[in-house]
Amino acid sequence: MQVFSTFEHSSFIEMAISTLEKKGIKKESIFILPLDNQTGERKLFDNIHLSDGTSFIDIGAALATAFSVIGASIGFKLRLGPIYWGLIGAAVGFLIGVGIRFFTEIVIKKRKRLLKGIHSEVIVIVDCEESQGEMVENIFFDHYALGVAKVKSRAPSS
Known part of the structure; x- marks a missing residue:
């Protein structure tokens, strides 16, 4: 099973990872991916497909x-x-x-x-046993995860 989670850049990520390691999840099973910040300036005017809710008039x-x-x-x-x-x-x-x-x-x-200094989010992926999925999800939510999703692994086809 894989558990996906998103966090804001904070020390809570480190605390969640150390808690997972204490509960028996190996370092090799944890993948952390920070998202890149937008490099260019945001557009000032809205278009028909996207609006930021700010009105100029x-x-x-x-x-x-x-x-x-x-x-x-x-x-x-x-x-x-x-x-x-x-x-x-x-x-x-x-x-x-x-x-x-x-x-x-x-x-x-x-x-x-x-x-x-707006920072983007961090994605944390944990590969674990199905029995550990609920524990990993609870640890993430206890450490202020923005969102969590679980995906069951399929058995390899022969």
Whole structure:
């Protein structure tokens, strides 16, 4: 039987491995594979197939509404009238809001991502007897595994 598990980079992996060795699993039966981090920058704009849940127009829409109301109110006293000044206010508010969102995504959040140092996960594969599968799974969960899967080995065909 093979037991697959994923962990975050932490000392809990080492503790889980040492616990497995104390329970009789040989070092040769344990395989640890760290995943590579993404080397390039993440895309700023979403596409039709993938979205990260960040919207660039949310602040722009709110500011467009506020600025259009202010522009229309002031427009009664100005030359072009309330409709034109409401549209001008909406455009200005939208551009300011989108500019604020771009600034926060590009400058501030990039700095946080660099400081946070996001690491990828580690995959641990244990080859064990079927009777030990439940014990290995419990050890992984006790040491904060993100996920565990068991695969029963098939008997070799002759």
